[in-house]
Amino acid sequence: MTASTTTNDPLSVEEIRSDFPSLTVPMHGKPLVYLDSAATTLKPRPVLETIQEFYGHRYGTVRRAVYGLSEQATAAFERTRKTVTRFINAPTSRSIVFTKGTTESINLVASSWGKTHLRPGDEVLISAMEHHANIVPWQLACEATGAQLRILPMNSSGELLTEELDTLLNKRTRLVAVTGLSNALGTINPIQEICSRAHAQGSLVLIDAAQMAGHMAIDVQALDCDFLAFSGHKVFGPCGVGVLYGKPEILETMPPYQSGGDMIREVTFEKTTFADIPVRFEAGTPAIVEVIGLGSALEYIHSIGFEQIGAHEKDLLRYGTDLLEQIPKLRLIGTAAHKSSILAFILEDVHAHDIGTILDQAGIAIRAGHHCAQPTMKFFGVAATSRASLSIYNSREDLDALALAIDEVITLFRS
Template sequence: MHRITGLNVSQIRKDFPNLHVEVQGKPLVYLDNAATAFKPQTVIDAIAAHYRTETSNVHRGVHFLSEQATARFEQARDKVRDFIRARKSCEIVFTRGTTEAINLVAYSYGRHFLNKGDEIIISEMEHHSNIVPWQILCEEKGCVLKVIPFNDEGELDLEAFKRLVSPRTRFVSVVYISNSLGTINPIRKIIQTAHQCKAPVFIDAAQAVSHHKIDVQELDCDFLAFSGHKLFGPTGVGVLYGKEEFLEKMPPFHGGGDMISSVTFEKTTYNTLPYKFEAGTPHVAGVIGLGAAMDYVQSVGFEDMTAYEKELLDYGTKALSGIAGLRLIGTAKEKAAILSFIVSGIHAHDIGTLVNDEGVAIRTGHHCTQPVMRHFGIPATSRASLAFYNTKEEIDKLVEAVLKTKDVFR
């Protein structure tokens, strides 16, 4: 029944134990994947195995468990390299998540290579995590933050971007897929335009990584980051990709163990890439779990996933649009399976609480994108964000739950 494209969704759903719980005595309908995605059993097993019989710290240990953990840890790094098609494994830095990756670059690259009057360009639809680190940098170094606006469909104004870019532009940081609008941004064009002025480009791929195949060499981005937990992996682990030439010349972000090659009280020399940026014991189990998550996603295959999600998006767009008084926020031509909406006369938080009565989990609020809310003159939206394990039946349940909510406020 669920076999619409090449995906066998009924079979896939069996791989995710969290899909099979009850909320309010009803089967859970989980539509909050943009906040965090569920984990397949293989990821849970990989993490459990590490803690059950394979626990060890990584690097330098000469005993069996340490060598085994180090091998698994470094294999996961190679998997990330292949997953995003990076040139080398040393271009893959493990972080706590996308937020830490952005901060790493803002501190290490920003504080070292940007100066007073230099301009940094971001977009109006950035998550707060891709706004605040740059604002902190601007305040400290006297740089100037410029913002690419978007239109009422939620599409970036590329002409405005071209006007913003100048020789004063020293850094560009934009989101690949908007978490609150679902817009897939034309990042290839943005990267090309920025490179004409020799400005490096950072891509926030937190949402994109679970929806689209990413090829950093083809994109030619200078940095890219994502979080493990939105890619069906564990929380607390993420990835910063950086071109070797950039990472090489950047100073360390955190000091500590593992990031050094020698320490004396007179002089410390730093470790090679990527370890220079990985001070302290990393999230070993998390990295191994992330490796398992990437294996899982690759076994499903992006081609089928993306096609199926597009079907879900089209179905959901049509179904929600049929509700009187409902308005979709974010109607870009190029969109991922994220459905943000408002309902006339009903606040998003009331919708969120009331659909929960039906077992439906959606997110409500500003989604850490207050400038987006301000653009539309609204305080909040309700957001249903889909993954490849969701079904059209679940979208029907969301629609029913929203209709019931409307009844309460009639």
């Protein structure tokens, strides 16, 4: 392994790594090199401790009971709503809906907003690099309402062709749904520009921030987006919890997504009246401890700071890009000028799944496949890519190990 220096690194990787117990568990007898944070991040000790402490000593239901345990749990649950509000600089905690994850957040909007606001002939615009979670709900919403799905194209570097917005955005456009940071390519999209241009045509904007949320500061008021969705498990938090931000005046126009307990005001057998936002969209007992664990994860991110995170990941991306570009027969997929945290590539003559299996034997966890973005794969003319994705706990040594292992794959397949 090539020796690397991290002395100029503004973020103490060693210190961060010591917060993540998963990194101490060997894989196939080798130290774990975890390069799949775009799929899901490892969990830091404060999140693990919060979950254990809460389930162990402070567990109770929320919003229902009059006893102390439940009141404390409700307070901790609602404190997390305030933490999320601060995390994305939302105007009010009424605009924060807890969901199962980004997928449910988008489905909520596509189903509740879509079925009440989309009409035949309306248009929904998505981009060519969306995750299936930001494609399929809109296809179904369009099918159900007679609206049309339009696609904002990209170039061969994986950059959106925003000049096409001149024709794609028109008075029929009701919603633009676009990712802030592509999970397959690493492209950072110009969502500020997209928001202002969409609004100028009277269209709403939904930002899929699943990838973005762990890497870049989000300010929904500065962006002026109408909806924004992200998941807990990609920001060092638990699985099974996510967030939908919606402008309160828009959420108020939307009917319930699911129905049942908790989201009602009054139920009789003749008629039900529904609770105010955001509880209207939170039917059933929520993932109480996971929500509280998400709060702990966001506080953990806050304690490091996005400036530090951004600088560290920018250094890693540059270092990793330089290393991979030196490998003959390797082609990076996704080379946008404005990019973050993702190194997706193909090797001539070696399928991504073979690379993934061989790297796994060296203790290196990367993702091989279509990354739930089959239209993106089709655009680049590949069935699958290998993807190394970076996070705060990765080091230059991780990338050295990756490059070395890829060299060995090439040697093996040439032999």
